Amino acid sequence: MSMKKLLTVFRRGACILFLILFFVPGALLQAQEKVVSGSVLDPSGNPLPGVQVVVKGTNKGVVTDAAGNFRISVPGADAVLQFKFLGYQEQEVQVGEQAQVNITMKEKVEELDQVVVVGYGVQKRSDVTGSVASVSGDKLTKLPVAGIDQALQGMAAGVNIIPTSGRPGSGVDIQIRGITSINGTNPLVIIDGVSRDINALSRLNPDDIASIEVLKDASSAAIYGASGGNGVILITTKKGQSGEIKTSFNSYMGSEEVIKKLDMMNSQQWLELLEEMSTSTAPITTRPDTFKTYDWQDIVFKKAYTRNYDLSFNGGNERSSFLLSASYNKQEGIIKKTDNQRFTMRLNSDHSLRYFKISENISYTNNIRKGFEDWEYLGYYQNIVAKTLQMVPYLPPYDANGKWLINQYGGGPNPMVELDMKNRTTKNDNIDGNFAITIEPVKGLSYVSRFSVGAGIGDIKDFRDIYYASATDNRQQNELFQSLSRSYSWNFQNIVTYQLTLDMHNITLMGGSEAFRYWGYDLNGTRVDFSNTIPELLYMSMSENDTLDKQAIEGSGYEGRGYRYFGRLNYDFKGKYLLTVNVSRDYATNFGPANRAGTFPSFSLGWKFSEEEFIKNLNIFSFGKIRVGYGETGANARSGFPYATNIIFPARLKYSFDNQVSLIGAGPEQVANPGIKWETVKMTNVGLDVNFFDNKLSLTIEYFNKENKDMLMYQQVPFVAGTFAQSNPEVNIGSIRNRGFEVTAGYKSLVGDLKYGVDINFSVVRNKILALATDSILAGAAHNVSPITLTRIGGSVSDYYGYKTNGMFTEQDLGYSKGKLVITNQPFTINSKGDTIYAQPDARPGDVRYVDLNGDGKITEKDKTILGSPLPKFTYSFSINLEYKGFDLSMMFYGSYGNKLFNGTKQYLYYSQGNGNRLAVFANRYKDEKIKQDMVVVKENHNTNIPRFAASNYTRPSDFFIEDGSYLRLRNIQLGYSLPANVCKSIGVDRLRIYVGGKNLLTFTKYQAFNPEVSSGSGGGLTALGIDYGTYPATKMYLVGLNLQF
């Protein structure tokens, strides 16, 4: 059936449904009113004030008073009362003939009976046989982060989140169970059942989230077939609750600053270095002791303020409920012109009638980013942080006239020039809508049809004005760059679920189809010469330059389509033996006609051994389950057409037939591989879930083995293919294995009025390259050191690769060779003429001693070795939650252990090119005395372990720059106080909590540069991990906030 026909069927179906709804009589029998009263107690027998008591199916409700008592009138004996209170299980009581209803609330037992969202459906937590981590929305809202992506860090074992930079609004790299592919690790993001791009995570208001589920293994992710290979993040937004309309208002304000500053040289130390570098025989004219020292980190880094407001309304009756929310978040950057602000609105509603339910989610996000973009922090050369650190210490930013001061001794630019001149605004508007009809014609059978759309508008305006800072740092002609982009998508799903119980057999069958299309385009251009630069006049029409070659206009577009059929069987026997089988058949335009389809199966088995009599008799476990699963998924299908060959017109295909002009030549961009297909990820998962002590202690241990079999790579093929000086074809040859285990443990209990809970998670992943289409991949660069990393078969992704060092040469290593004083205490060879050739022939005392690993008497490429891995040996987090009377305290620590980092900051702050400033420790480098015109301009310093200033010491990749990147960080701490219920009542609110807290307040690490959390984005993707350029520094934040419900 074509899409068009399918839509027609859907439209007809919808019409019929509305007709049925219209004619179904909404009979509500009028019955005799009666009054019921009662009291509500907590599990320890104390009265519980503030409990919502609602007559089911109406919006009539009351709240218990300070003594836990209530009084309510009900329609009759049939009426059912619902008791709701945060942190307790919801209870229902049929009134019947009772006039007094006394009830004891039960603590919510975490997880077991909780329903978790899985692909295209839900399942009871205790029945899950795959690996699914859940995070409830309450937990997330305790974190003062603008985006849900950052909040996830440490929340689930095996889910590793690394912020791209500390800049407000910057993205994150998400790795679920290791690095599955060098082509990307981003998981599939599903919001309310519909797949959205990864950026949708940062568009969400965290306050709107009801729960997040992470499908970690292939047996649970295989239902998403070709898109599930990197794991799946399922996000469910909050729904309205029946009852009278409740208003909730949350807000916090915070102040941010850099966690750490680097200790830089003062002006005197810097000038001494200048003297050391100088070849002039005269000392530098200005005397160093006359110079002040300015701390440029203090000049550029500032205190930044954050404000966040969430306002939401929810309510409804038995038939209809809604949630309407709006939020505003404004986060200043600790560097000028890096602010980010976001406004969101959401309307979620549900309307049900007998067999039918109509649901709708619609959200709008507006995001405005001012100034710098993320990529401007990720390279060394554009990086404003690198410029700040290297700015000469003797200058303040401006002179008395407010003009930028420029280093008279050469060296880097004044960073304030770029900071002052940046005038860019990036705006994004996104609307996502999601409309669903659920039909339950008969018990056990449900049918969901969901149609969703997404639309986005991107808008960039960048005005680059004329300025003059110096002969090399200026702009003579102003220009305006504007860019507009639009993106669209739709997604149509139809899912049938049938649940059947036959004797001791429980069967759930689910099947369905999904089709999607996404497309978009952009248009951007530049014009120059704007005489009037007030913002209102910065439009293309105001350009005074009509010259055609001064106008640039560009644009592009893209489209992708696909569909899938999927099915799932859940079977359990006696509620003890569980089986899940998933299969997905995917079709997509990413690949050539021969490989457009792929089938992705999975199965998993579970045994709830705690249900067995002989286990029950042991009286050890309150719950126990063993799970085993296997599945196949696909990964890293890109939009575009990698199977087809693009035709390109590069200069290297030009030729001149007349020795005058070159004609344009055209040819295939690369040798195409029509056989290209999805990467196939195969994963086995074994898990054990056990609870002890009446479910107070829960423990999950999981082991997984994940192998990407068909990783996409460029392969060196024979030149007969035509590949000389041309791109090689992309093939499915690489293979990466990730193996590991995860432990998640939680304990919660109460002692008197003190409720406490501890959660720990711990995860180990071992990454190993099993196959590559090339011998190895060398990558990574930090200023003037390259390559830094090696990815090779048998190793793990992105190992550091370089020379081992063994301290420094000293005077003791000197000796005479051919009458010259040279370093003789080092390896050497003897050439054909009988001369001794030393491994480091130009070495002097104060130079790094590189290790001649292969013992051939030379320092060559062959002496390079693996110097460690940027991948952690394990990551862990633990959180503590305490509640006492109205007080609550929560803390979350996150740590990483055993990972190494390449300290690129050290590299360029010891040996940058030019006269920029250096780290203060470098003042203690090995120095020889230097005298100019009877003045000691460089003092001798031989008693040190820091090598002398020389290129050979600082431009080779070596273990000199490799540092332990382990850290433990207090991600979040919060101390709150909730007003007692009676006080709340007296001021007319349901709940009022105020809190103070902080983010990243403590970091324990030996790492020397700004931040041990280094994103994979710095310098070459996933084969160049852990190279720290000194990107936008991480920040700590102090905040105060309030939660209010009425």
Place this chain on the structure above:
Amino acid sequence: MKKYHSIIIVFLLTALAGCKEDFLDIRPIAAINSETFYTTQKAGEQAVTAIYSQLNNVAFDKDLIMAVDVVSDDAEAGGEYVNEVPSYENFNRMVPLTTQGELENVYGTLFAIVYFSNVAIEKLPAIKQIDKNADPKVIDRLLGEAKFMRALAYSYLTKYFGGVPLVDHVLSADEYYLPKAELKDLYAFMEQDLKDAIMVLPERSAYGPENIGRASKGAARALMARNLLFESSYARYYPGDDRFKGMTERWDEALKYAEDVINSGEYTLPGINGERYSTWRSPSTNGYRYVFTSNGDNTEGIFEIQDIVDGLGWAQARGNAITQYISARRYLDENGNPQNTDYWGLDLPTWSLINEFEPGDPRLRSGIAWDGSGDSIEIKGGKRYPISYDKSVTGTYCTKYECSAAEFKDINGPWHSAPINIKLIRYAEVLLIAAEAAMMNGQNDKALNYINMVRKRARMCGPAGNTVPADLTGTVTLENIIHERRVELYQEGHRYYDLVRWNKAKQYLNHLTHDGYQVIYESPKHDFLPLPQKEINANPNLKQYPGW
């Protein structure tokens, strides 16, 4: 319950109903794909331009010509000291490593030419049908050019590497791993391409000046003659050798194709009547030297690598690399102190080559300088200075590829952007092919006539009244041909493979280098260059020659 069954069925059908496969049939957006691009004459022209463009690959020309020149007894690797450029010294000593970049560059670029030719040959015929405005004659000509270029690439591949894989179409992923082909099949393949090209290509004069660098009928015939000369030589001098099995002596045909070129009236030898030319070098440049200081505008060039300075960056530069590599490295400044010229002075002519010239042959001074020859060189700034030999291990330099400073060094061109065309086929070679083929065919008159045309031009390049080289008389011998080819075509990449085809390499190439290294020529090992190691690694079906 029953009534629900139908509902369930309807739902299931709806849920499982999908899309037709054509839902996925979308075309690439905002990019031209190989399926949609080749539909216009313009696209066809651009596809053919891309074939030629490979000739300008970084350093391809110097690796094609200098590497094999250094292997021969005509030149030493050079450098300021022995082994300054190890890869060249390895060639010089006939011990190149299979991993040397020169091998990859020549092999890879030639197969890139084959690839781009195959793309054009596959796409051009359809363009004739699709593009209503296409000129069928132009399409045919473009097809002829592509076939010429494919044959040219194979001509060098077979000469240098022997029986390489035969690639007659754009390979798909499962076809990359081709074994070697028989030489006779490769020669037959080239012959067919060249016959097709001769049919459709216009003569050089029929191209306007804007297309003078394209393959012409004359170029295709000349290449055919050269190939036939090789085929005949292999058959003649390697009887019973399996490598050349199925090849026959076809001297008459070689003569015929060479004479087609000679009789076409398209080409002459500049300077044969004593003409002098005004060039950057001198207002009265002799004819032989003029050929190497001029581009497509001389009447001797049959097929040249077009080289221009176009200001493009390193990998894109469209000029030659030989000038930079080969021109004299040192000069004497105003005070008589040696200074660097900014050229590298590699591929130094040997004294054995200098001694081959008959005393007074003007061709010697037209392309070789030695300590005492009194030559000067133009370096940056346009001024000429005496060449200094203080860093030349042989005391010689090649001056054939010098180029005007104003067009190259003064404008800071990248090292491989010298604007002098590299003459791959020139008229003098065709005359010598004709002479050799006629001699082998027993037509001594013709042989004498053709060899003497070359000698006459050489003679006329000298000062008035010059008598050397004098016309040959009597019977032309192979020794005459060997001598004439050496002194006429030196430093142009011919000598080594001439010696191989005559099966005389062992006789000439077992020699001492200037520093006393004994070069040992082993046959069959040295008859062809080793295949690049990278190619052997990438293709399990391709076997390296024994001994490498």
